[in-house]
Amino acid sequence: xxxxxxxxxxxxxxxxxxxxxxxxxxxxxxxxxxxxxxxxxxxxxxxxxxxxxxxxxxxxxxxxxxxxxxxxxxxxxxxxxxxxxxxxxxxxxxxxxxxxxxxxxxxxxxxxxxxxxxxxxxxxxxxxxxxxxxxxxxxxxxxxxxxxxxxxxxxxxxxxxxxxxxxxxxxxxxxxxxxxxxxxxxxxxxxxxxxxxxxxxxxxxxxxxxxxxxxxxxxxxxxxxxxxxxxxxxxxxxxxxxxxxxxxxxxxxxxxxxxxxxxxxxxxxxxxxxxxxxxxxxxxxxxxxxxxxxxxxxxxxxxxxxxxxxxxxxxxxxxxxxxxxxxxxxxxxxxxxxxxxxxxxxxxxxxxxxxxxxxxxxxxxxxxxxxxxxxxxxxxxxxxxxxxxxxxxxxxxxxxxxxxxxxxxxxxxxxxxxxxxxxxxxxxxxxxxxxxxxxxxxxxxxxxxxxxxxxxxxxxxxxxxxxxxxxxxxxxxxxxxxxxxxxxxxxxxxxxxxxxxxxxxxxxxxxxxxxxxxxxxxxxxxxxxxxxxxxxxxxxxxxxxxxxxxxxxxxxxxxxxxxxxxxxxxxxxxxxxxxxxxxxxxxxxxxxxxxxxxxxxxxxxxxxxxxxxxxxxx
Numbered sequence: 001x002x003x004x005x006x007x008x009x010x011x012x013x014x015x016x017x018x019x020x021x022x023x024x025x026x027x028x029x030x031x032x033x034x035x036x037x038x039x040x041x042x043x044x045x046x047x048x049x050x051x052x053x054x055x056x057x058x059x060x061x062x063x064x065x066x067x068x069x070x071x072x073x074x075x076x077x078x079x080x081x082x083x084x085x086x087x088x089x090x091x092x093x094x095x096x097x098x099x100x101x102x103x104x105x106x107x108x109x110x111x112x113x114x115x116x117x118x119x120x121x122x123x124x125x126x127x128x129x130x131x132x133x134x135x136x137x138x139x140x141x142x143x144x145x146x147x148x149x150x151x152x153x154x155x156x157x158x159x160x161x162x163x164x165x166x167x168x169x170x171x172x173x174x175x176x177x178x179x180x181x182x183x184x185x186x187x188x189x190x191x192x193x194x195x196x197x198x199x200x201x202x203x204x205x206x207x208x209x210x211x212x213x214x215x216x217x218x219x220x221x222x223x224x225x226x227x228x229x230x231x232x233x234x235x236x237x238x239x240x241x242x243x244x245x246x247x248x249x250x251x252x253x254x255x256x257x258x259x260x261x262x263x264x265x266x267x268x269x270x271x272x273x274x275x276x277x278x279x280x281x282x283x284x285x286x287x288x289x290x291x292x293x294x295x296x297x298x299x300x301x302x303x304x305x306x307x308x309x310x311x312x313x314x315x316x317x318x319x320x321x322x323x324x325x326x327x328x329x330x331x332x333x334x335x336x337x338x339x340x341x342x343x344x345x346x347x348x349x350x351x352x353x354x355x356x357x358x359x360x361x362x363x364x365x366x367x368x369x370x371x372x373x374x375x376x377x378x379x380x381x382x383x384x385x386x387x388x389x390x391x392x393x394x395x396x397x398x399x400x401x402x403x404x405x406x407x408x409x410x411x412x413x414x415x416x417x418x419x420x421x422x423x424x425x426x427x428x429x430x431x432x433x434x435x436x437x438x439x440x441x442x443x444x445x446x447x448x449x450x451x452x453x454x455x456x457x458x459x460x461x462x463x464x465x466x467x468x469x470x471x472x473x474x475x476x477x478x479x480x481x482x483x484x485x486x487x488x489x490x491x492x493x494x495x496x497x498x499x500x501x502x503x504x505x506x507x508x509x510x511x512x513x514x515x516x517x518x519x520x521x522x523x524x525x526x527x528x529x530x531x532x533x534x535x536x537x538x539x540x541x542x543x544x545x546x547x548x549x550x551x552x553x554x555x556x557x558x559x560x561x562x563x564x565x566x567x568x569x570x571x572x573x574x575x576x577x578x579x580x581x582x583x584x585x586x587x588x589x590x591x592x593x594x595x596x597x598x599x600x601x602x603x604x605x606x607x608x609x610x611x612x613x614x615x616x617x618x
Contacts, residue, residue, distance in 0.1 A: 061080065065142055065214070066214040067147040067217075068221070068249070073123050073149065076118065076120070079135065080207070081135035081138070082114060082137045085112060086136045088109060088133075089109075091104070103130075116135070123149050132144050145216075147216075150186065150261075158397055159395065160394065161364060163369040164206065166194060166210070171210070174367045175209050177426075178213045188219045189309075190219055191311055191346035192313040193226040193365075193369060194227070197226065200243060203243045224346065225283050227243070236278060236280040238275040238281045265306050267309050268309070270297065271289065272289070273285065285327040285328055290329070306401035306404070307341035307401065307404075307441055311345065312331070315345035315348060315363045317381055318363065319363075319384065340359060344364060345362070345363050348365050348372050350363065350390075351364060351365075352374075353387070354381065355383055358442060366389070367392070373389060385520060388412070390417070390418070391415050393410060393411050395408055405440065405446075407436070408434075408437075411433070412431045414426040414427055433452070447473065447476050447518075449468040451468065455525050456488070457492055460484065479510060480510070481508055484501075493523070493525075493527075494522070497520060527555050528553065529555065529606075529608075530606025531553070532549070532608050541592065541593045541595075541618065542593075544589070546588050548588055552583070563579070568604075569602060572589070574586050586605055588612060590614055598614065598615050599614050
């Protein structure tokens with residue numbers, strides 16, 4: 001029986017039920033569906049025309065403040081208020097506010113309009129601030145919120161998310177988990193697709209849902225294809241991405257590629273959706289748009305920084321194809337000419353990781369949009385290392401410039417049973433599902449260990465320099481040979497090596513000149529697999545039966561449970577015999593057949609297919 005595989009761990013499917021899960025009831029959607037939403041403009045016009053009494057004004061749709069463009073000495077405070085409003089921002093260092101319970105400074109907005117962007121300057125580096133944004137028409141609309149300025153040097157942490165599609169009701173769980181569990185990150189790096197359409201009510205949902213996250217962390221933003229989607233006019237043309245430009249104070253017609261620095265590390269934000277190359281209202285990447293940014297990108301990458309990260313909405317490497325998206329070839333060429341630290345992308349709604357000539361590529365489009373399937377039989381590039389779908393989450397990256405390292409953790413906060421389900425099983429606490437440590441700069445030879453899968457375990461090196469665990473990377477002299485020992489935690493099993501080693505046996509690597517080496521490991525939760533003998537049987541048109549031997553193999557488990565049987569074929573029946581010592585039988589029976597063509601049926605026993613073929617009547 002064909003199966004839809006949710007999880008890809010070296011080709012194995014794992015149980016969707018995880019320790020520490022809390023089943024969350026499906027929440028009532030306070031916003032209309034997409035189809036109904038297409039009628040909203042008409043309904044709103046009707047309400048405004050006939051239902052609102054003369055002299056009564058519609059309620060202002062306030063968006064609680066969000067912080068952008070933080071540097072070591074400045075930050076921009078943004079909010080949405082009344083169309084003709086302005087306002088001010090009071091602020092102080094957190095230390096001052098905690099001592100005096102008051103603010104040190106006030107800055108007044110110099111413009112009027114619903115979307116406010118107030119720049120704070122002369123701030124102290126690597127310092128926590130408390131601020132209070134006060135719209136001119138409702139000074140007490142918002143409470144106190146915080147942000148931290150960039151450090152000049154030293155380690156720091158940031159988060160990466162993409163494709164929240166906020167109105168689709170899954171993003172709230174990601175934003176709530178970030179607000180609840182994260183305290184270390186300096187900022188959130190977002191790959192785009194904040195809402196499903198370029199429509200203010202859906203963007204309003206984004207800010208309602210993301211409120212707790214944005215109250216703690218500044219956001220750095222890339223533009224996605226959904227920023228151009230035209231509600232009710234999917235045949236096109238794309239919109240002018242008005243909500244993105246208004247929200248992030250991006251000038252219409254201006255460049256949407258830009259960069260910023262933090263602690264001696266550069267972040268480059270690129271613009272991949274080209275509204276001049278659209279399928280209906282859906283902008284696609286184009287070679288022309290990529291080339292138009294290439295000269296600028298080369299200047300940004302050709303730097304003396306400790307490292308360089310890049311982000312853009314559409315992925316260069318993606319599951320389902322063996323090569324790159326050739327429309328983004330100019331960027332890929334530069335990424336290896338001036339070796340970057342890592343690349344982030346979204347667009348494909350799942351989590352994927354690649355290692356392309358030593359450079360990590362992450363697809364982190366699992367913040368809330370309808371999920372894309374990762375099918376085991378689909379093509380994929382040789383650089384592919386790990387992938388998951390139907391798992392909501394975010395990427396957490398810890399950077400240490402002095403040690404020339406970065407460690408990325410993919411954190412799953414919950415799962416859904418199907419691609420578009422809003423019935424979220426929340427992981428409380430969240431699960432660290434994938435960990436990879438890599439050098440910020442490729443000028444040093446580094447040996448790293450990564451761990452994948454929903455299980456847990458420790459990997460130690462023969463010289464004890466790596467104990468992953470907490471230490472997943474070390475530097476070695478050339479020609480040094482290092483071997484590794486994996487140890488699974490209770491309830492987990494070691495499934496094998498990836499990278500330079502394979503199988504489950506001994507893994508040893510020898511360092512070579514200028515080559516960074518990453519050894520991958522896969523730990524899974526304990527599980528059982530079931531084999532059948534025979535796995536298929538051809539019957540004559542007369543009725544018949546066969547006894548199928550079922551043998552279980554435990555992975556981290558001694559006694560496997562009786563296999564479940566799924567029968568979607570109405571002409572096959574079965575009888576289960578006793579199942580002891582990981583062995584049992586299933587008697588499969590078919591009735592007489594009077595058809596004129598051979599028929600085929602499948603009985604799934606413990607996740608393995610038994611195929612029955614019955615010949616036509618002579």
